[in-house]
Amino acid sequence: MNIYDVSKKANVSIATVSRVLNGNPNVSDKTRTRVLDVMEQLGYTPNVFARGLGLNTMKTIGIMCSDSSDLYLANAIYYLERNLRSNGYDAILCCTGYELETKQKYFDLLCSKRVDAIILAGSKFIEMRSKDNAYIQDAAKKIPIMLLNGYLEGNNIYSTLCDDQAATYHAASQLIKSGRRRLLYLYTSISYSGANKLQGYQNALADAGIDLGPDYIRQCPKDITAAKDLLLSLHEQGLEFDSILTSSDALAAGAVKFAHGAGLKIPEELSIIGYNNSILSRCTDPELTSVDSKVEALCTTTINTLMGVFNGVNVPSRTTIAADLIKRETTNF
Amino acid sequence: MNIYDVSKKANVSIATVSRVLNGNPNVSDKTRTRVLDVMEQLGYTPNVFARGLGLNTMKTIGIMCSDSSDLYLANAIYYLERNLRSNGYDAILCCTGYELETKQKYFDLLCSKRVDAIILAGSKFIEMRSKDNAYIQDAAKKIPIMLLNGYLEGNNIYSTLCDDQAATYHAASQLIKSGRRRLLYLYTSISYSGANKLQGYQNALADAGIDLGPDYIRQCPKDITAAKDLLLSLHEQGLEFDSILTSSDALAAGAVKFAHGAGLKIPEELSIIGYNNSILSRCTDPELTSVDSKVEALCTTTINTLMGVFNGVNVPSRTTIAADLIKRETTNF
Numbered sequence: 001m002n003i004y005d006v007s008k009k010a011n012v013s014i015a016t017v018s019r020v021l022n023g024n025p026n027v028s029d030k031t032r033t034r035v036l037d038v039m040e041q042l043g044y045t046p047n048v049f050a051r052g053l054g055l056n057t058m059k060t061i062g063i064m065c066s067d068s069s070d071l072y073l074a075n076a077i078y079y080l081e082r083n084l085r086s087n088g089y090d091a092i093l094c095c096t097g098y099e100l101e102t103k104q105k106y107f108d109l110l111c112s113k114r115v116d117a118i119i120l121a122g123s124k125f126i127e128m129r130s131k132d133n134a135y136i137q138d139a140a141k142k143i144p145i146m147l148l149n150g151y152l153e154g155n156n157i158y159s160t161l162c163d164d165q166a167a168t169y170h171a172a173s174q175l176i177k178s179g180r181r182r183l184l185y186l187y188t189s190i191s192y193s194g195a196n197k198l199q200g201y202q203n204a205l206a207d208a209g210i211d212l213g214p215d216y217i218r219q220c221p222k223d224i225t226a227a228k229d230l231l232l233s234l235h236e237q238g239l240e241f242d243s244i245l246t247s248s249d250a251l252a253a254g255a256v257k258f259a260h261g262a263g264l265k266i267p268e269e270l271s272i273i274g275y276n277n278s279i280l281s282r283c284t285d286p287e288l289t290s291v292d293s294k295v296e297a298l299c300t301t302t303i304n305t306l307m308g309v310f311n312g313v314n315v316p317s318r319t320t321i322a323a324d325l326i327k328r329e330t331t332n333f
Numbered sequence: 334m335n336i337y338d339v340s341k342k343a344n345v346s347i348a349t350v351s352r353v354l355n356g357n358p359n360v361s362d363k364t365r366t367r368v369l370d371v372m373e374q375l376g377y378t379p380n381v382f383a384r385g386l387g388l389n390t391m392k393t394i395g396i397m398c399s400d401s402s403d404l405y406l407a408n409a410i411y412y413l414e415r416n417l418r419s420n421g422y423d424a425i426l427c428c429t430g431y432e433l434e435t436k437q438k439y440f441d442l443l444c445s446k447r448v449d450a451i452i453l454a455g456s457k458f459i460e461m462r463s464k465d466n467a468y469i470q471d472a473a474k475k476i477p478i479m480l481l482n483g484y485l486e487g488n489n490i491y492s493t494l495c496d497d498q499a500a501t502y503h504a505a506s507q508l509i510k511s512g513r514r515r516l517l518y519l520y521t522s523i524s525y526s527g528a529n530k531l532q533g534y535q536n537a538l539a540d541a542g543i544d545l546g547p548d549y550i551r552q553c554p555k556d557i558t559a560a561k562d563l564l565l566s567l568h569e570q571g572l573e574f575d576s577i578l579t580s581s582d583a584l585a586a587g588a589v590k591f592a593h594g595a596g597l598k599i600p601e602e603l604s605i606i607g608y609n610n611s612i613l614s615r616c617t618d619p620e621l622t623s624v625d626s627k628v629e630a631l632c633t634t635t636i637n638t639l640m641g642v643f644n645g646v647n648v649p650s651r652t653t654i655a656a657d658l659i660k661r662e663t664t665n666f
Contacts, residue, residue, distance in 0.1 A: 060425075063426075067411060068401070068407060068410050068411045068414065069407045069408045069410075069411040071404075071407075071612070074401060074402045074404075074407035074410075075402045077401055077402075077407075077410075077426070078400060078401045078402040078428055081401065081426050081427070081428050082428055085427065085428070085439075090425050090427075090446065091425065091426050091427075092393075092423050092424065092425055092426075093396075093410070093414050093424050093425075093426045094414070094418065094423075094424075095411055095414050095415055095418070106418075113423065224612075224615050224616060225615070250612070253616045256618065257618060260618055279404070279557075279583070279613065280612065280613070280616050282557050282558070283557060283586045283613050283616040283617060284616060284617070284618070285589065285590060285593055285617070285618060
């Protein structure tokens with residue numbers, strides 16, 4: 001049930017239905033009555049945020065990200081902008097950094113610019129404490145908020161997610177199936193996406209009856225050298241691991257450097273799996289097996305959902321997209 | 334001589350001078366006359382594009398780039414947006430791809446949005462045939478056009494450039510000084526920046542009395558595998574080279590893979606130099622010696638110049654910034 005059904009049944013243009021929805025006076029009383037009658041007959045509840053069709057809009061969407069030079073986010077911004085442009089929308093970019101205060105400040109700033117919607121790119125925007133997310137839920141009373149690989153409950157908030165938990169579950173299970181038993185998990189942050197990745201790893205171990213404990217779950221800055229150094233120090237401390245699962249290709253690239261430094265053969269003595277299938281995965285030697293987290297599909301779906309919201313179509317508040325495991329040279333399966 | 338000098342000498346605020354310049358009626362005749370008299374005394378010619386201070390502006394700048402997921406451009410966009418934001422301006426991003434027709438179409442679209450200026454990020458926007466750049470010069474009659482690492486003559490067009498020619502000259506000279514004689518040059522495109530890089534390489538060879546000829550200058554797509562494959566085929570054809578200078582880190586990363594594939598020791602048997610000092614330079618093993626092309630400084634200067642234009646300050650139409658050579662493991666100097 002959407003605006004198109006109403007227009008068809010009332011025998012008026014979609015623009016006319018939209019004018020009625022927007023309270024535009026340029027509609028005759030007769031037509032207005034017919035459209036409202038059809039809506040009632042069809043049980044159509046207009047999405048109050050439906051304001052597509054160029055009426056009462058600047059045709060501008062705000063895209064917020066922590067850091068557009070991050071490999072994943074740079075790709076996301078590219079695909080979001082291209083998709084918005086092809087739908088006739090401009091993208092105002094806003095790089096916020098990682099501080100909650102700055103994120104809130106820029107969010108409020110974008111809202112005050114009368115953008116038609118805000119896209120929060122990356123899972124860094126949703127805070128642990130729910131009161132820290134209230135400003136987003138407040139803004140959603142006025143404009144749609146789109147989360148790209150983040151999740152927050154609320155009216156007029158729409159999430160498009162990669163199934164990160166299934167992805168790390170599958171990756172860890174493949175390692176176990178290929179004979180690995182000591183799987184080290186390396187991650188940078190516990191965002192919504194980060195927590196799901198970790199859970200996938202833990203579930204795979206539990207289902208295989210492997211109990212490794214907290215020593216095998218390590219936090220590390222998203223930096224090649226930091227990962228290399230951490231792994232060298234764990235190796236020197238005598239921690240035994242035969243495979244490394246990571247939350248990003250940068251950490252996996254550091255793991256390759258660690259293996260070279262420690263004289264370990266990849267994949268015979270050490271298997272490594274990256275995440276995001278970025279350009280880094282083809283830069284290391286050997287090249288990284290990596291999870292393709294489908295950033296292009298996430299962006300296309302985000303914009304399609306947003307256009308659906310604008311057109312008054314009934315869209316899902318949450319869409320999950322399956323990842324792929326791209327096998328290269330750092331695993332032997 | 335700028336708007337500040339006028340404001341000081343006329344003993345009025347900068348906002349008042351700006352109001353006079355913009356023909357704003359909220360200035361008394363007495364004040365207007367005083368300001369105009371001072372301008373005449375000081376020989377101040379107002380920049381017709383000076384419209385800072387929030388008068389008659391949307392405070393929005395268009396940033397155009399071919400592809401925001403490119404490592405260099407992703408960094409550029411990040412720094413440009415941060416600098417604009419801190420000056421109170423929004424950035425509308427527009428990814429154009431590489432087709433002239435699409436670039437022109439999006440450029441016209443941005444102009445029609447009444448942005449206060451347009452930044453063309455990267456050297457891909459300036460075409461070889463000058464008539465293909467006329468649309469940019471036309472637009473500059475209305476708003477300032479800022480070129481980030483590109484160059485075009487014209488009123489109200491401002492270029493901030495990395496000294497790419499000096500950078501490759503220095504890199505090639507260092508290779509020659511360290512005993513190399515057969516320097517292969519690998520590049521992707523002959524943009525303004527690309528032509529300068531090539532010239533630097535050629536000048537260094539000429540100054541050292543080395544004559545290698547066109548066999549040693551090779552074009553290659555900006556892709557790791559493409560570079561590796563091209564080099565393997567040149568090697569099999571018997572072309573002898575002891576060092577590779579590249580126009581991007583992706584090509585240099587491919588050169589590292591070629592050396593591993595051909596069994597050549599880096600840097601003993603083969604020296605490699607990348608360009609842009611991107612994350613790729615720290616991802617390969619050994620890590621890449623690479624030219625730091627100073628993208629952050631270029632972006633800061635671009636925005637400072639633009640703010641100068643808005644404030645009626647006399648700014649240079651062309652600023653060149655020196656690159657740095659970052660020495661890592663693929664060279665022995």
